[in-house]
Amino acid sequence: MSAGPARGGGMYGRGFRFLRARWRVLVRLGGWSVLETGQTFLTGYAPARALDEGFLAGRPGVGLGWLGAAAIGVLVGAYGTVRVYAAVAALVEPLRDLLVRRVVERGVRDADTGALSGLTQQVEIARDTFAGLVMVSRSFVFTSVGAVVGLASLDPLLLLVVGPPLAAGLGLFAATLRPLARRQEEFLVADEALADGLGRVCPGLRDITAAGAEQRVAADTGRLVDTERRAAYSLARWSVLRVASLALGGQLPIVLLLACAPWLLARGITAGALVGALAYVTQSLLPALRNLVHGLGTSGSRLVVVLRRLVREPTRTARHGTNPPPGPADTTDPADAVRPAAHGLPAHGREALGPDHSPTLERAAGSGSPTPTRPTTPRLPTAHPLGAPALSLTALSFAYGPAATPVVDRLDLDLAPGAHLAVVGPSGIGKSTLTALIAGLLEPTGGRIRLWGHPVPSPAAAALRVLIPQEAYVHSGTLAENLGHLRQDPVPEPELLAAAEAVGLTPLLEALGGPRAALDPATLSAGERQLVALARAHLSYAPLVLLDEATCHLDPRAEERAERAFANRPGTTLVVVAHRISSARRADRVLLMDGPRTAYGTHDELVRKSPAYRALVGGWTAVPPGRSEPALPLRDPDRVDAVAGPGLAGDRGHVVAHGPVGQAQAPRDLRDGGPLGREG
Numbered sequence: 001m002s003a004g005p006a007r008g009g010g011m012y013g014r015g016f017r018f019l020r021a022r023w024r025v026l027v028r029l030g031g032w033s034v035l036e037t038g039q040t041f042l043t044g045y046a047p048a049r050a051l052d053e054g055f056l057a058g059r060p061g062v063g064l065g066w067l068g069a070a071a072i073g074v075l076v077g078a079y080g081t082v083r084v085y086a087a088v089a090a091l092v093e094p095l096r097d098l099l100v101r102r103v104v105e106r107g108v109r110d111a112d113t114g115a116l117s118g119l120t121q122q123v124e125i126a127r128d129t130f131a132g133l134v135m136v137s138r139s140f141v142f143t144s145v146g147a148v149v150g151l152a153s154l155d156p157l158l159l160l161v162v163g164p165p166l167a168a169g170l171g172l173f174a175a176t177l178r179p180l181a182r183r184q185e186e187f188l189v190a191d192e193a194l195a196d197g198l199g200r201v202c203p204g205l206r207d208i209t210a211a212g213a214e215q216r217v218a219a220d221t222g223r224l225v226d227t228e229r230r231a232a233y234s235l236a237r238w239s240v241l242r243v244a245s246l247a248l249g250g251q252l253p254i255v256l257l258l259a260c261a262p263w264l265l266a267r268g269i270t271a272g273a274l275v276g277a278l279a280y281v282t283q284s285l286l287p288a289l290r291n292l293v294h295g296l297g298t299s300g301s302r303l304v305v306v307l308r309r310l311v312r313e314p315t316r317t318a319r320h321g322t323n324p325p326p327g328p329a330d331t332t333d334p335a336d337a338v339r340p341a342a343h344g345l346p347a348h349g350r351e352a353l354g355p356d357h358s359p360t361l362e363r364a365a366g367s368g369s370p371t372p373t374r375p376t377t378p379r380l381p382t383a384h385p386l387g388a389p390a391l392s393l394t395a396l397s398f399a400y401g402p403a404a405t406p407v408v409d410r411l412d413l414d415l416a417p418g419a420h421l422a423v424v425g426p427s428g429i430g431k432s433t434l435t436a437l438i439a440g441l442l443e444p445t446g447g448r449i450r451l452w453g454h455p456v457p458s459p460a461a462a463a464l465r466v467l468i469p470q471e472a473y474v475h476s477g478t479l480a481e482n483l484g485h486l487r488q489d490p491v492p493e494p495e496l497l498a499a500a501e502a503v504g505l506t507p508l509l510e511a512l513g514g515p516r517a518a519l520d521p522a523t524l525s526a527g528e529r530q531l532v533a534l535a536r537a538h539l540s541y542a543p544l545v546l547l548d549e550a551t552c553h554l555d556p557r558a559e560e561r562a563e564r565a566f567a568n569r570p571g572t573t574l575v576v577v578a579h580r581i582s583s584a585r586r587a588d589r590v591l592l593m594d595g596p597r598t599a600y601g602t603h604d605e606l607v608r609k610s611p612a613y614r615a616l617v618g619g620w621t622a623v624p625p626g627r628s629e630p631a632l633p634l635r636d637p638d639r640v641d642a643v644a645g646p647g648l649a650g651d652r653g654h655v656v657a658h659g660p661v662g663q664a665q666a667p668r669d670l671r672d673g674g675p676l677g678r679e680g
Helices: 005-020 023-055 060-110 115-154 156-211 214-259 261-266 271-310 334-338 431-439 479-483 493-503 506-512 526-539 556-567 581-586 603-609 611-617
Strands: 361-363 370-372 391-398 408-415 420-424 446-451 465-468 544-548 573-577 589-592 599-601 640-642 655-657
Touching (some): 005 060, 023 115, 156 214, 156 271, 391 431, 408 431, 408 446, 420 431, 420 581, 431 465, 431 573, 479 526, 493 526, 493 556, 506 526, 544 556, 556 573, 556 581, 581 611, 599 603, 603 611
Parallel strands (some): 465 544, 544 573
Antiparallel strands (some): 361 370, 391 408, 640 655
């Protein structure tokens, strides 16, 4: 069954089969609802007889007797309504059970990312809405029958006044149901897309500003807003017809009864019958129609939308238990159109792992932490063309918009296999953008990128690199599952332990209880998450490792150990976006990105030949043991750097002046007001 509106016939067929299988419950529901018909009948008939045969005829006792009969009818109808609720429960709860089984089966079988939402929200929406619709529809049917029988009993001529507008209102309302459901679904889809887009954009506002991508992001977000606005306007226009049907079927009969009163009285209809007809319309038909229009028109449309999502069939590949190998476009989220990977994190808290093994985030039930689906494409070493550079950039250019200043401008660079490159430069200059281009997360606006001769982006190139961003990604599960995520087959424990020892993860591994220990991402610090991500990358088969400030939460010694682990890994080419100048000193080559002053060479060569590089590292001094080394200066015109620590406020607005740590601080910007030596 497809995902579009055309699927509705199958869904309605399933609904009919569901009800037919529970015909006994429907019979019981109808039987108790008959009492409501009797109550409605007495609502108009008893007052009419009380007037004509009692009060107007000078017989108040008879009039009071008829009113007493109406009161008894109300009590009997109330008892029937109570019994109706039990029958409705017997009809609704099996539906909920079926939907829960359906969602759980699809979530387990197909790794459906919407399974948790289906269980926690959509199933309950369907359950509550279905119960409300049963009550509303049943009430309207039996109330209408009671009112029509009552009008015919008083005088068939009254049906000629009330019946046509009532039928016309119902017809207009029925004609709007299917279009209204489609507009409701379009609005919900547009609203979800906008919420998802804003959720992607908001965490990266600083990066967007640094990259000069405000106009592009604003345009993309504006398109999502316009889509939701058009959907809302379309939904509102169809909702107007729903209100018109209520006015036509429920309120126009009142006007016609009053306007035609002289004509009706002249044809023998009594005053009591006219009052009874007004009671039928105002006390029974109008409220029942209002509940039907608002309940079935709004809740019914929502129920159709939710059921379409809950009962949709799995795709053909999912039914066969396999997923098609994703292509190059699978590296990014659909919402990346409104979330450019700027000068901060290319994927904002998600490791960029490539088209053949990019993680799909989903919420693990009860964990509160995102859990990735395991990649299905095997990660095997790829044969490299002989003599081809590990990384080749030819006239590489990139800008976040046609009118934007290029972030990368005609950059040429060749790295031999096994090279170790550090990328340095002021914050916001394009270092993370460069790693995103190399990883294939962004497409260049000019030039080309090749990994061992394979063009980027391409599946072959994606299998050759792993990118670890600043915000490391850790999912719930065991530590071994986290570390082996980039390997299709389980990683032998000795290999896990060796990788943990190489990057410095062993103390944390032992504290947690070993590789098979359960891991709660919320209990790990930022540095501990980075160590897990580094060990995971070390275990991967990717020969090109991109560390985009992936050690920024580690102290200098731990950072050095992790970088040396990758530099010493056989067959590895390492590119590090340097967080500290010591990373540049350890590298074979340094790439300085500083707009038109881009330079390339060893650390010592750049110190001698590049004034921009000397200015960048000029504030760095040797750090005594036990003291934290400052990050590279940001070249802020006010000579202040952003500082973030575990105890600082969440707005990251704290600043310190340039210079060695501990020498200067901005008042009221630190958590304890003490010296800065403990903030590293």
